Amino acid sequence: MIVLIAGIMLSACGATNNAMVDRKTHVEFYRVFDIASANKSFVEMAELVSNGVGRGVANLNESRPLVTQDQIPEKPNKFKIVDRHLTGNAAVFMAMAGMNGIRDIQCPGAVWIGKANRPHAGTTRGINFTACLFPYSGGYGLDFYAEYTEKSGFTLNPVELGSRLGAKMAGTPADFLDSTVNETLKYIKENVPGARIQVQEAYPKYAGLPWDGEQS
Secondary structure (H helix, E strand, C coil), rough: CCCHHHHHHHHHHHHHHHHHHHHEEEEEEEEEEEEEECCCCHHHHHHHHHHHHCCCCCEEECCCCCHHHHHCCCCCCCCCCEEECCCHHHHHHHHCCCCCEEEEEEEECCCEEEEECCCCEEECCECCCCCCCEEEEEEEEEEEHHHHHHECCCCCCCHHHHHHHHHHHHCCHHHHHHHHHHEEEEEEEEHHCCCCEEEEECCCCCCCCCCCCCCC
């Protein structure tokens, strides 16, 4: 009996200590979609994606690299992650923010690239968001990547407490990201008749296309 009680007390202490930890967790997020039979030019499709993404972000830095028709591959390219390892004070700062380094997102072969930072009270420095539009012979590939450092756990800072309460009311960073992704997909579907949109890859798990389950 004494052993059992001691075990329960230790378990309770462990749970309490766990709840008292102020955590910073670096999170990465991506979604890869295929948009087949999209009978739109590079310029038209880039404009649609830009407008769709613009529904969910307040600022958007765009680039439209030149890609010629003879450069279009049979399969869409995909975003690439390039690690940039830091040293000295920069490395210390990144460690304090809950990160090991900086990851550059590259979109080789894309006809449109959009980058945004969305402030979110539940993160240390907002949500860094990148979208890439890749042409291929059968349509377009559309990739989304995001990263952020999420704050959770215990804090006595009244400003931070208020910030985290506001973050809970506003929804999680992942909620915002999928909302932006889905708004973009719906905008494309509305403006590209006959386009077939399918998810190819996703992390973390994707709940499904916004129109899945709708009655035709």
